[in-house]
Amino acid sequence: MSDEAIAVFQVEARENLELIEQGLLDLLDRPEDRDLVDAVFRGLHTLKGSGSMFGFDALAGFTHHCETAFDRVRKGEVAATTDLVSAVLAARDHMRRLMEDPSGDHGAAGDVLLADLERAVREADGAAPVPVAPQQVTWRIRFDLPSNAFKNGTNPLALLNELRDLGEARVVADPTNVPPLSQIEPTDHYLAWNVTLTTDQGRAAIEDVFIFVMDDMNLKIEAVDDSALITQAEAPVAVVQAVAPEISAPTPSIPTPAVVANDPVEAKMAKTAESVRVPADRLDELMDRVGELVIAQSRLSQIAHSGTDTALRAVSEEIERLSGELRDTMMVLRMVPVATLFGRFRRLVHDLARETGKAIELSTDGETTEIDKTVIERLADPLVHLIRNAADHGLETAEDRAAAGKPATGRIRLSAHQSGGEVVITIRDDGRGIDRDRVRAKAEAQGLIEPGALLSDHDLLQMIFHPGFSTAAAVTNLSGRGVGMDVVKRTIESLRGSIDIASRPGEGSEVSLRIPLTLAIIDGLLVRVGQGRYVIPLGAVEECLELSLDEDMRSRGRSFISLRDSLVPFLRLREMFDTGTQPELHQKVVVVSTGQERIGLVVDQIIGDHQTVIKSMSKLHAGLATFSGATILGDGSVALILDVSHLVALGQQQEAQMRAAV
Numbered sequence: 001m002s003d004e005a006i007a008v009f010q011v012e013a014r015e016n017l018e019l020i021e022q023g024l025l026d027l028l029d030r031p032e033d034r035d036l037v038d039a040v041f042r043g044l045h046t047l048k049g050s051g052s053m054f055g056f057d058a059l060a061g062f063t064h065h066c067e068t069a070f071d072r073v074r075k076g077e078v079a080a081t082t083d084l085v086s087a088v089l090a091a092r093d094h095m096r097r098l099m100e101d102p103s104g105d106h107g108a109a110g111d112v113l114l115a116d117l118e119r120a121v122r123e124a125d126g127a128a129p130v131p132v133a134p135q136q137v138t139w140r141i142r143f144d145l146p147s148n149a150f151k152n153g154t155n156p157l158a159l160l161n162e163l164r165d166l167g168e169a170r171v172v173a174d175p176t177n178v179p180p181l182s183q184i185e186p187t188d189h190y191l192a193w194n195v196t197l198t199t200d201q202g203r204a205a206i207e208d209v210f211i212f213v214m215d216d217m218n219l220k221i222e223a224v225d226d227s228a229l230i231t232q233a234e235a236p237v238a239v240v241q242a243v244a245p246e247i248s249a250p251t252p253s254i255p256t257p258a259v260v261a262n263d264p265v266e267a268k269m270a271k272t273a274e275s276v277r278v279p280a281d282r283l284d285e286l287m288d289r290v291g292e293l294v295i296a297q298s299r300l301s302q303i304a305h306s307g308t309d310t311a312l313r314a315v316s317e318e319i320e321r322l323s324g325e326l327r328d329t330m331m332v333l334r335m336v337p338v339a340t341l342f343g344r345f346r347r348l349v350h351d352l353a354r355e356t357g358k359a360i361e362l363s364t365d366g367e368t369t370e371i372d373k374t375v376i377e378r379l380a381d382p383l384v385h386l387i388r389n390a391a392d393h394g395l396e397t398a399e400d401r402a403a404a405g406k407p408a409t410g411r412i413r414l415s416a417h418q419s420g421g422e423v424v425i426t427i428r429d430d431g432r433g434i435d436r437d438r439v440r441a442k443a444e445a446q447g448l449i450e451p452g453a454l455l456s457d458h459d460l461l462q463m464i465f466h467p468g469f470s471t472a473a474a475v476t477n478l479s480g481r482g483v484g485m486d487v488v489k490r491t492i493e494s495l496r497g498s499i500d501i502a503s504r505p506g507e508g509s510e511v512s513l514r515i516p517l518t519l520a521i522i523d524g525l526l527v528r529v530g531q532g533r534y535v536i537p538l539g540a541v542e543e544c545l546e547l548s549l550d551e552d553m554r555s556r557g558r559s560f561i562s563l564r565d566s567l568v569p570f571l572r573l574r575e576m577f578d579t580g581t582q583p584e585l586h587q588k589v590v591v592v593s594t595g596q597e598r599i600g601l602v603v604d605q606i607i608g609d610h611q612t613v614i615k616s617m618s619k620l621h622a623g624l625a626t627f628s629g630a631t632i633l634g635d636g637s638v639a640l641i642l643d644v645s646h647l648v649a650l651g652q653q654q655e656a657q658m659r660a661a662v
Helices: 003-029 034-053 057-074 082-100 107-125 156-166 203-209 237-248 264-274 280-306 310-334 345-356 373-394 398-403 436-445 457-465 485-494 549-554 573-577 644-661
Strands: 137-144 167-174 192-199 218-224 335-337 360-365 370-372 410-419 422-429 498-504 508-516 521-529 532-537 541-547 560-563 566-572 587-594 597-603 605-613 627-632 638-642
Touching (some): 003 082, 003 345, 034 057, 034 082, 034 203, 082 107, 082 345, 137 203, 156 167, 156 203, 192 203, 203 218, 280 605, 310 521, 310 605, 345 360, 345 373, 370 373, 373 410, 373 508, 436 457, 457 485, 457 498, 485 498, 498 644, 521 573, 521 587, 521 597, 541 597, 566 644, 573 597, 587 605, 597 644, 605 627
Parallel strands (some): 532 638
Antiparallel strands (some): 137 192, 137 218, 335 370, 410 422, 498 508, 521 532, 541 587, 560 566, 587 597
């Protein structure tokens, strides 16, 4: 077996394991849902079969036991109890290890998991509902295999035998596509098959027969009325030829509860045909090429507009349009919904609830919000820390919640929404909130603040992000070692994002992460301050105003500008960057915001919009919080990208100091 084939199997196996996990977690809420039981069973069946096909014998053997257990659930012999589902969830993790490291020594761990599974099945056996007599349904099935079916090891007779195992089957071959004898290739497959099957199994059981070949075949499954069936067992070949068009285009008198066009098997086949699996590193490489193209286009545009050659200018504008469309298309390819991230935490919350003994409910909102795939990957660990912290520190035990007049089940809510060029992800719990006295005492004990020092509520809560800071009374498997929250802060800042926390005693806490939509290319507003040029992310810009010399002089000492009956603080970037030159007569104010907070940035000139390819800062300059990165302009010079979140925080801090002074 080639390494490439094994890599493809592992990718598909990971996806299958994710679907199995999601199905099991849904079963915890809806244990009577037969569709969920069937979906989990099919996932286990597929994993076992494909694992055996690709030489992962340990995986196939272990998965077989889980499949057997869920087969009993599917038949109504065993109830899908919480313990049984949890045992299969733990077994699912072991399956992943067997898939990732097939040569490892996993025998002992597997034996323990199988013993837990066997015990859960025994306990669930007594809780199984009284089985209902299955209803016989007649299905009309038509399938034909690709011409290379024999070469791929597919045996149509074996498929027909599996259909016969499901119930009473009448099979008729359709030789319509068989060529003349002189044209027949012995290794090619030509027949189609019409099967009338009466069984107490559902459509899913029929689909399972073709589970390993359905991507390359044509399959139609229809439920029919017995009275409408043609007795095919005695039909000669002439009748066989008449059956084929009848199946492909059924008459209106034959009831068809499930329309073929909506058949889940065909829908899956169509979906497979419309999508292409591309390795993530190839997307990253393509994104780098698009970035270099944008820089080259900017250079071409500058050359074209500095001369009088109209033909060159026309070509430049066309290339600018095409590169912009290519950039937008590339950005869409890299964007994925946060549902792919949020879905991972259902299992985490389930495990945390079992470990802490607390009843915890996870809810999500804004799952369709999209963000760059690279950002998604780097957000996983910070969110794990925040959710674990909410479960351990935030949520109370059932007894404490009852004493506080709260429901026994604690709630953690994950939400996401887009705000300008950022995505805001919020983690909220309805627990006890943060004990500020405890945070202050710990900060003073560690020498982070002077005893009795005056701190704003924001600054006090930010203490929990210091390395080694923990208010846990004892070390547990979840927390108490002072690691985690500082990792969260460093990771979010490395993404050019910001983190804020709010808490109300007895009501819970809320942590908000502000993350840029992408780390690659953004639309920016190019401005000049002194002799330097800077880029402001366009998504954060609200409006631009002119700051006259008179207004500038009147605002000296207070740095506020009146904007539609409200005062907006502003920062003079010339002073902040210490350009050493005198202010120009007609300065501009660029009003930027992050959510509800906004400030003005005073610049000397607004040059215009700019497609900004973001380049990381060097390690020497990584500590400059005012800048989130750099970009290369058309003339080859470098412009720094302003960190709007940091500047807004500076402006709000300046405003608070001025108000306190008054």
